[in-house]
Amino acid sequence: MIADHFAQAIAAAGLVPPDTIHADGQLYRFSATGKRSDSAGWYVLHADGLPAGVFGCWRTGLTETWCSKAESTLTPAERQMLLEKVRAAQRQRDAEKMLIHQQAGHSAMLRWRFAQPATEHPYLAAKGVKAHGLRADSRRLLVPLRDTSGTLTSLQTIYPNGSKRLFPGGRVTGCYHAIGTLGCVLVLAEGYATGATIHEATGLPVAVAFNAGNLLAVARTLRRKFPALPIVLAADDDHTTEGNPGLTAARAAALAVGGLVAVPQFPADRPPKATDFNDLFSLAGSNAVRACFAEVMEGLDHGH
Known part of the structure; x- marks a missing residue:
């Protein structure tokens, strides 16, 4: 048969x-x-x-x-x-x-339309970041995913306990959430809290890719849209995970678009679970985050 x-x-x-x-x-x-x-x-x-x-x-x-x-x-x-x-x-x-x-995308758009602009949420309070273009329905925080034309393709739902879900069936590849206004450089980060932390500490515009697997697609999408704009990949340093997927994905994406990589520099007593720029901010404050980017930006100024 x-x-x-x-x-x-x-x-x-x-x-x-x-x-x-x-x-x-x-x-x-x-x-x-x-x-x-x-x-x-x-x-x-x-x-x-x-x-x-x-x-x-x-x-x-x-x-x-x-x-x-x-x-x-x-x-x-x-x-x-x-x-x-x-x-x-x-x-x-x-x-x-x-x-x-x-x-x-249509269902996500409806949910987005009926949600209220988010101001505070347990997740934001826990991460120490503000809501940048987010909405909330009941207890759920909604982070929009858009393509380069600005069309809403999907939503990430974040619950008060920090668990996250992507809208089923929504387009994710190459889509992102933009924080801040475009300047002379663009930062690309994995998660919302990481992206918000970087923007709040440095003032730089950030595109949130939502996961390491989407960094390359978003980097390529943004490179097509902004051929001459310097792109900095803000890596998650997954130092306890085999193969360090966060750092590996950030480096691969940077290589593909001629970008640079910023890696969080943790103090010596780094807890095993500390991997991203939001963790660095929680441990050492905004200045520590700013310092990591100052180093990369200096490289840009010298035309490296």
């Missing part, structure tokens, strides 16, 4: 295959984790001619191709047929993803 083999391939890739698989060349969504609320999995399966399909997960970005015959045994005509099926499946996937993004 084609469907059985296809389901086995989905399972082998670490996803939970759907109970029923349709082999009609249409795109179907399913729960990649087996949880009812999840619909991040997707697949397209063709049974005609050369049975083949494509499947993946929107959340992880996984995409895999499956063919009923081993690729090494395919004739040139079959190879061409497989390529066409894969391309058609990818077009369907992209169209579906765009639709999901549009629907989520």
Whole structure:
């Protein structure tokens, strides 16, 4: 059975295959984790001619191709047929993803519209920062994500205990939250509290990328928009995590756009959990944050 083999391939890739698989060349969504609320999995399966399909997960970005015959045994005509099926499946996937993004963006916009401008919130108080362009609905703090045209694409919700969630289905890649007005340099940071800390300590404009994985996409997006503007990547120094993802991502993004990297310089008695500029501010105050950027800005002035 084609469907059985296809389901086995989905399972082998670490996803939970759907109970029923349709082999009609249409795109179907399913729960990649087996949880009812999840619909991040997707697949397209063709049974005609050369049975083949494509499947993946929107959340992880996984995409895999499956063919009923081993690729090494395919004739040139079959190879061409497989390529066409894969391309058609990818077009369907992209169209579906765009639709999901549009629907989520619309829902996020409605929630944003009915929320009140935020002034105070337990999270802001805990981090010692102000609300820069934020709103709140009931107890939840809302941080907007926008693309370079200013369109709201998604929201990050921050709860009083500090837990954060991104709006399901909203477009995140390359989107950011801007703090301050554009000047002669632009700083790019991971989280809202980090970005707000940097802006409040230095007066520099900051774009918040929301996670290390989005730093590169946001850096490239902003580089396209501002070809000549110096960009400084404010790294999270994840010193206790293997591979230091924060520093690694910041360096990679800086390299891609010809930017510089600012790293928080902690005092000797640094607690293990202290990783970002907000932690530095909590431990050593605004001057310590300002000093890290003064060093980088000096490098800019000397044209390095």
